[in-house]
Amino acid sequence: xxxxxxxxxxxEKLSNTNRTRARWLLKTGWEAQNLKFxxxxxxxxxxxxxxxxxxxxxxxxxxLQCPDQCAVVSVFTPCELLxxxxxxxxxxxxxxxxxxxxxxxxxxxxxxxNSGIAETLCSYHKTFFGAAQKGLLPRPRCIVYTNVxxxxxxxxxxALANLYKVPLFSLxxxxxxxxxNVLYVAEQLKALAAFLEKSTGKKIDEKSLSQRLERxxxxxxxxxxxxxxxxxxxxxxxxxxxxxCGMTNNILMGTPQEExxxxxxxxDVKKAPAKKGKRIYWMHxxxxxxxxxxxxxxxxxxAQIVGCxxxxxxxxxxxxxxxxxxxxxxxxxxxxxxxVNRRIEAGIRHAKQTKADGVVxxxxxxxKHTMGAAQIAKKKFEEAGLPxxxxxxxxxxxxxxGEGQTSxxxxxxxEMLNGDKV
Amino acid sequence: MSNKxxxxxxxxxxxxxxxxxxxxxxxNEMPEGFEHADQIAHPNICGFGKAVLxxxxxxxxxxxVIVNCCDTIxxxxxxxxxxxxLDFLYIMDMPHDxxxxxxxxxxxxxxxxxxxxxxxxxxxxxEAAFRKAFRxxxxxxxxxxxxxxxxxxxxxxxxxxxxxxxxxENDTCVNNRSAGNEQPPETxxxxxxxxxxxxxxxxxxxxxxxxxxxxxxxxYNNPNLKGIxxxxxxxxxxxxxxxxxxxREAAVPLLKIESDYSLQNGGQxxxxxxxxxxxxxxxxxxxxxxKMGKGYFAGIDSGSTSTDVVILDKxxxxxxxxxLPTGAGAAAGAERxxxxxxxxxxxxxxxxxxxVTTGYGRTAITEGDKSITEITCHAxxxxxxxxxxxxxxxxxxxxxxxxRLDENGAVVNFVMNDxxxxxxxxxxxxxxxxxxxxxxxxxxxxxxxxxxxxxxxMCTVFAxxxxxxxxxxxxxxxxxxxGLNKAVATKTAALAKRVGGExxxxxxxxxxxxxxxxxxxEEKLGTTLVVDERAQLCGALGAALFAMDMVExx
Numbered sequence: 001x002x003x004x005x006x007x008x009x010x011x012e013k014l015s016n017t018n019r020t021r022a023r024w025l026l027k028t029g030w031e032a033q034n035l036k037f038x039x040x041x042x043x044x045x046x047x048x049x050x051x052x053x054x055x056x057x058x059x060x061x062x063x064l065q066c067p068d069q070c071a072v073v074s075v076f077t078p079c080e081l082l083x084x085x086x087x088x089x090x091x092x093x094x095x096x097x098x099x100x101x102x103x104x105x106x107x108x109x110x111x112x113x114n115s116g117i118a119e120t121l122c123s124y125h126k127t128f129f130g131a132a133q134k135g136l137l138p139r140p141r142c143i144v145y146t147n148v149x150x151x152x153x154x155x156x157x158x159a160l161a162n163l164y165k166v167p168l169f170s171l172x173x174x175x176x177x178x179x180x181n182v183l184y185v186a187e188q189l190k191a192l193a194a195f196l197e198k199s200t201g202k203k204i205d206e207k208s209l210s211q212r213l214e215r216x217x218x219x220x221x222x223x224x225x226x227x228x229x230x231x232x233x234x235x236x237x238x239x240x241x242x243x244x245c246g247m248t249n250n251i252l253m254g255t256p257q258e259e260x261x262x263x264x265x266x267x268d269v270k271k272a273p274a275k276k277g278k279r280i281y282w283m284h285x286x287x288x289x290x291x292x293x294x295x296x297x298x299x300x301x302x303a304q305i306v307g308c309x310x311x312x313x314x315x316x317x318x319x320x321x322x323x324x325x326x327x328x329x330x331x332x333x334x335x336x337x338x339x340v341n342r343r344i345e346a347g348i349r350h351a352k353q354t355k356a357d358g359v360v361x362x363x364x365x366x367x368k369h370t371m372g373a374a375q376i377a378k379k380k381f382e383e384a385g386l387p388x389x390x391x392x393x394x395x396x397x398x399x400x401x402g403e404g405q406t407s408x409x410x411x412x413x414x415e416m417l418n419g420d421k422v
Numbered sequence: 423m424s425n426k427x428x429x430x431x432x433x434x435x436x437x438x439x440x441x442x443x444x445x446x447x448x449x450n451e452m453p454e455g456f457e458h459a460d461q462i463a464h465p466n467i468c469g470f471g472k473a474v475l476x477x478x479x480x481x482x483x484x485x486x487v488i489v490n491c492c493d494t495i496x497x498x499x500x501x502x503x504x505x506x507x508l509d510f511l512y513i514m515d516m517p518h519d520x521x522x523x524x525x526x527x528x529x530x531x532x533x534x535x536x537x538x539x540x541x542x543x544x545x546x547x548x549e550a551a552f553r554k555a556f557r558x559x560x561x562x563x564x565x566x567x568x569x570x571x572x573x574x575x576x577x578x579x580x581x582x583x584x585x586x587x588x589x590x591e592n593d594t595c596v597n598n599r600s601a602g603n604e605q606p607p608e609t610x611x612x613x614x615x616x617x618x619x620x621x622x623x624x625x626x627x628x629x630x631x632x633x634x635x636x637x638x639x640x641x642y643n644n645p646n647l648k649g650i651x652x653x654x655x656x657x658x659x660x661x662x663x664x665x666x667x668x669x670r671e672a673a674v675p676l677l678k679i680e681s682d683y684s685l686q687n688g689g690q691x692x693x694x695x696x697x698x699x700x701x702x703x704x705x706x707x708x709x710x711x712x713k714m715g716k717g718y719f720a721g722i723d724s725g726s727t728s729t730d731v732v733i734l735d736k737x738x739x740x741x742x743x744x745x746l747p748t749g750a751g752a753a754a755g756a757e758r759x760x761x762x763x764x765x766x767x768x769x770x771x772x773x774x775x776x777x778v779t780t781g782y783g784r785t786a787i788t789e790g791d792k793s794i795t796e797i798t799c800h801a802x803x804x805x806x807x808x809x810x811x812x813x814x815x816x817x818x819x820x821x822x823x824x825x826r827l828d829e830n831g832a833v834v835n836f837v838m839n840d841x842x843x844x845x846x847x848x849x850x851x852x853x854x855x856x857x858x859x860x861x862x863x864x865x866x867x868x869x870x871x872x873x874x875x876x877x878x879x880m881c882t883v884f885a886x887x888x889x890x891x892x893x894x895x896x897x898x899x900x901x902x903x904x905g906l907n908k909a910v911a912t913k914t915a916a917l918a919k920r921v922g923g924e925x926x927x928x929x930x931x932x933x934x935x936x937x938x939x940x941x942x943x944e945e946k947l948g949t950t951l952v953v954d955e956r957a958q959l960c961g962a963l964g965a966a967l968f969a970m971d972m973v974e975x976x
Contacts, residue, residue: 106878110912114919116666120466121659147518151493154518154631155663170633172518174527175490184527340500363464368657371464372471372497376504392466399878404887 008103011136015107019135026136027064029102034061042238044299046272048264049241055257056244060098063090067138071196072160073251074145074153076313076334077171078327080212080254081193082144085202089251090140092156093285096127097243099136100289100396108134109397122366123397124285125156132163139164142199144192146171149336149369169195173331175338185328193324206323213320213327216254220316222262223249224353226269227307231355233272237304239288239297246285246310277302278417281351281386283309283377284362284370285395292407296414303414309335309343312350340373341380348384358387358417360410365394389413430474431489432599433516433623435532438616439487441552442536443545448596449474449483452575452685462501468494468658469683470573478507485510487535491631492660510542520624520632528620536616549610558603561591565646567702568593570668571653571661578653578681578691585695587703588648593641600626630660638664642672649675649702651695656682675702678837693782694838697797701833712791712973716773719973720763721965722756723796724748724783727819727847727932729755731763732962733774734970738806742767743959752783760789776969780961782820791972797825797836799964804928805831806967807954813923815914815943815951816960817933819847824917826924837921844882845913847933852882853906856889857899861936868903868938875905885909907942915946928952930960 007029014022034057041050063070070090071082079089099105105123108130113119115133117126131137143166145157154170161168171188174181193204252258280297282305287293297305313335318326331337335346351359359381363371374390381388391409394400427444429436436446451473456465458479459472471494477483486508488499499513514531517524540546566589569582573595583590592598604622606615628635642650650672654661665678677698679691717736722729729748733741744763748755756779764771779790780799787793796816804814805827814825822845825836839845854864875897879885885906892902910933918927927949929940934957944951956963 106876110916114916116662116669116920118654118659118662120657121662149493151631152659154633155659159663159666170518172524172633174517175496175513175515180530184523187523339503340497363466365466366659368467368471368493369497372467372494373500374464375462376500379504401879402881402884402887404891 004101004103011102011104012107015104015134015136022134022136023064023138026102026104027061030057030061030064030098033057044236045238045241046235046265046268048261048268051264052241052244052248052261055252055261056094056248059089059091059248059252060094062088063095063138063140068141070140072140072143072157074148074150074157075247075250075310076148076331076336077144077146077251078189078253078330079251080209080216080323080327081189081196081204083212083254084204084209085196085200087141087196087200091247091251092128093124094247094251095131095137096124096396097288099127099131100398104136105396106399108136109399120366121155122150122152122364123394123400125152125366127396129156129159132160140166142167142169142195144169144171146173146331148173148331148334151368152366167195167199171331173334173337177333177338177342182325182328182332185331186324189324189327209323210320212254213318213323215256215259217316217318217320219249219253219259219262220314222259222266223311224316226262226265227312227350227354229266229269230272230306231353232275233269234274234276234301235269235272235304235306236299237297237306238299239286239294239305242282242305242308242311243286243288246308249311250313275355277304278357278414279306279355280304281307281309281347281354281356281359282362283347283359284367285310285364286362287393287395287401287406289398290393290401290403290406292403293410295407296410303417306354306356307350309347309350312346336369340369340376343373344377344380347377348381348386351381351386352384356386358389358413360389360391360413362395363390363392365392365397365400387413387417425484427485427487427510428477428483429487430470430495430596431491431516432596432601432626432629433489434487434514435535435619435623437552437555437602438532438536438619439539440555441548442539443543443548443551444485444539449477449486450573450576450596451477452577452681452683453477454685456684462505463497466657467497468492469655469681470658471495471498473575473683474498475501478502478505481507484508487512487514489514489516491629492658494658510539512538518631518633520628520634525617525620525624528624529616532616532620547612549615552615553606556602556605559600562589563646564589565648566591567649567651568641568644568647569651569653570594570641571665572655572658573597574653575681575683577685581692582651582695585692585699586649587699590651594653595629598627598641630664642668642674647674649698650677651698652676652678654678654680656680676835693795693797694836697795697833697836700795700798712776714973715775716769718767718769718773718775719966719969720760720774720777721799721962721967721969722760722777722779722781722787722790723799723959723961723965724752724756724779724781724787725796725818725961726782728958729759729781729783730959730962731759732959732966733763733767733769734963734966736970738967738970740956740963741769743956743962745958748783752786753788756783756787756789776972778965778969778972780965791969794965794968796961797823798833799961799968800930801825801827801833801964802831802967803960803962803964804930806963807956807960808926808928808952811926811928811952813918813921813925813927814960815918815927815929816931817845817847817910817914817929818931822846822914822917822931824914824921824923826921835921837917839913839917844885845910847931849882849885849910850906850933850936850939852886853889856886857893857902859899864903865936865938867900868907869900869941871900871904872898873901875901877905877909903938904942907939908946910939911943911946914943918947923947925949926952928954928957930957932958934958
């Protein structure tokens with residue numbers, strides 16, 4: 001039995017009897033993993049991605065180490081305001097990924113379902129909610145979320161606020177892209193600033209916030225440049241680095257560490273060898289746990305993931321001088337907000353930017369937005385000259401796997417891209 | 423093809439649309455299936471979204487106003503906009519905020535829709551028509567049952583209405599629209615009217631997509647409310663959160679049902695509805711419509727796998743109890759089993775004073791005096807076998823259920839698995855076949871497992887492929903069987919938790935003979951299960967006891 005299996009089983013068992021011990025074990029296990037990332041990083045990765053693994057693990061540990069200095073957030077919540085009051089992101093999607101990687105997700109999903117939550121709810125949300133119900137994940141200072149792209153946010157965060165008995169702030173982002181709606185969101189962001197000031201007793205300095213937004217803008221510009229420069233290079237990729245990047249490019253946007261990571265990427269890409277194999281652009285989340293996907297795309301010179309939609313959801317086209325309007329603009333013009341055509345067009349643009357050979361549209365179980373648009377996406381991507389594979393699965397819950405099917409579909413798609421003769 | 427303008431959400435400004443000459447109708451019909459929708463969307467989106475797609479593809483709808491209700495409906499809009507199949511298609515971007523900021527944005531949305539529809543239709547705002555469009559909706563003012571939760575299609579609602587012992591109110595989703603109950607103020611200024619109208623739309627009982635939905639509690643706090651049927655639609659997640667809350671707070675009997683918004687739900691739903699109606703009225707216990715004759719009473723349980731017959735004498739002694747395979751038809755199977763039982767008991771058909779049928783085939787059997795659902799019968803039978811039992815776990819061929827009963831054997835609450843076969847007897851049968859062992863053998867294997875294997879797939883088909891790969895890895899049969907037992911036990915224990923299972927537990931149904939599964943389930947539940955040797959006859963026994971109730975004693 002692998003170490004992680006034993007660890008998962010132990011945490012699961014303890015969470016039924018002694019939640020404090022279970023939480024301690026989870027934290028200690030993750031701290032040990034973090035130490036490993038720092039002392040014995042995976043040499044196959046470029047330095048920037050090794051740094052990324054540690055940075056992500058640090059971010060995941062904060063809620064376990066100091067929950068009172070953390071705010072539960074949905075992945076697309078603009079976090080610059082939180083950073084200004086010293087709150088760390090306690091992100092549902094990322095947390096659930098780590099719980100799944102620690103093999104404790106099954107009992108947490110079961111816990112949520114037992115309480116009456118729909119089996120068809122997104123498994124990231126269900127895992128987090130189950131963990132909160134079991135007391136495995138500690139009480140945060142407050143909760144902030146947006147409705148961008150995901151209905152589950154509206155349900156889970158409200159229920160979590162009731163469960164933890166903490167203040168809740170929701171950002172209502174309209175579907176249509178116009179300046180009136182940007183103003184509407186900007187007003188809400190100002191109310192969010194007041195909410196955070198009240199929650200923490202700290203003041204937000206608008207000048208400092210502006211500088212932070214400048215950093216976000218620079219980071220996004222540099223990341224875009226990296227994706228372009230990467231187009232003719234080979235960078236070894238596992239399944240988690242593109243996903244980490246999809247998370248940090250949202251929840252850590254505005255931090256010096258995220259800018260440092262992007263600077264490292266720009267440095268590393270210059271040393272990278274010429275491109276090899278087939279290049280896959282990935283839409284939506286990545287089932288990092290799947291052996292079938294790992295076999296085809298993990299550290300594989302023949303085919304690798306060269307970008308993930310989640311790391312490129314907004315353009316650096318905002319003005320940091322007016323930070324509230326800047327963040328509001330980012331939300332309203334977010335690639336995943338509004339008609340699905342906007343999401344598809346952004347996907348096509350970014351896939352072409354990094355010279356992808358094909359695209360995987362991952363229908364994560366429970367994500368109705370992604371599943372509903374799958375057929376339109378197939379048509380539009382292929383019209384743009386990008387072959388697209390619709391792959392059904394789950395980014396977090398192994399029981400929705402169907403590994404045989406995943407292997408066949410992904411294998412056949414790569415054979416098709418290679419023009420293999422059968 | 424219809425000239426109506428269809429809408430899907432209660433926040434749709436139908437009074438405004440009527441003022442521009444629209445003939446508005448709620449799109450609430452359940453289709454036969456989703457053949458077309460599955461081709462252009464994805465099977466795993468909410469059934470109502472697929473129903474909208476079906477209606478448009480089959481050209482029943484040419485004008486449609488959608489609200490950005492949820493991810494599925496937004497996707498439906500994207501798909502329909504791409505298809506170009508509608509003459510008029512519009513999505514209203516209703517705010518989630520029902521406060522003052524939301525009201526301002528709603529006004530903008532109302533004006534946007536008014537402009538678009540006016541241009542399409544070539545009409546202008548008719549104030550008189552606007553005022554006339556406000557038509558108050560009458561509500562029941564007597565004891566009633568409320569259907570709450572995700573929208574319920576017209577066809578299923580009709581079934582509910584026919585089954586329930588009280589009048590039924592459809593309070594789901596679009597059906598609790600109440601904006602029409604208000605009257606516009608005395609002004610002709612369009613801007614003022616729209617400002618008021620936005621408020622009227624937002625003052626309605628909030629739906630689950632609204633940020634503040636605390637007002638929904640009034641749905642289940644009405645003193646006339648006798649019971650709640652909580653309906654969810656597969657792949658619509660909004661309402662499961664409210665259900666979880668109502669389950670804790672409601673003071674009246676509560677039944678949860680789930681449909682996929684197609685007409686294919688059939689048998690299981692009607693069994694649940696009938697059992698719920700039985701638990702509310704307990705009317706079957708009242709009638710003494712038969713006279714005592716020879717003093718024999720029969721119960722027939724027509725299940726998907728076996729048909730069981732129990733005959734009791736007037737002292738409640740079991741004269742005979744037999745189990746036969748159901749075969750091709752429920753009626754023929756029941757007749758054969760009854761003949762066999764009578765033969766074994768040396769009785770004639772006319773010696774039976776009353777006979778009650780139960781199980782899936784209960785309504786197909788014309789011979790019985792009454793039919794009662796297997797849920798009520800199982801509870802009664804279990805109580806008879808052991809009065810200390812408060813929770814019955816019944817794993818049958820095509821479904822599994824957990825029933826909670828009171829000290830008199832009446833049903834307090836129950837829950838059944840969904841349409842999927844995972845966690846049922848059929849699941850185990852299929853897996854036994856895959857492993858090329860008999861069910862008997864399966865019942866003993868798994869007791870002596872060495873490796874604790876977890877079968878992670880819940881879907882029967884995927885689980886089967888997992889088993890195949892475990893066999894390929896040369897895993898021991900005992901270990902695989904134990905993994906399968908764990909999968910079934912986990913699903914069953916989840917049902918027990920959902921229904922609030924209490925000690926003591928009894929297990930009934932054919933699967934109660936599976937020793938290794940019973941053991942695993944005991945471990946999962948953390949308690950022992952009462953397994954009576956007559957457990958498989960529990961439903962038929964309950965039915966025979968109900969038959970006895972029908973007879974006036976001397």
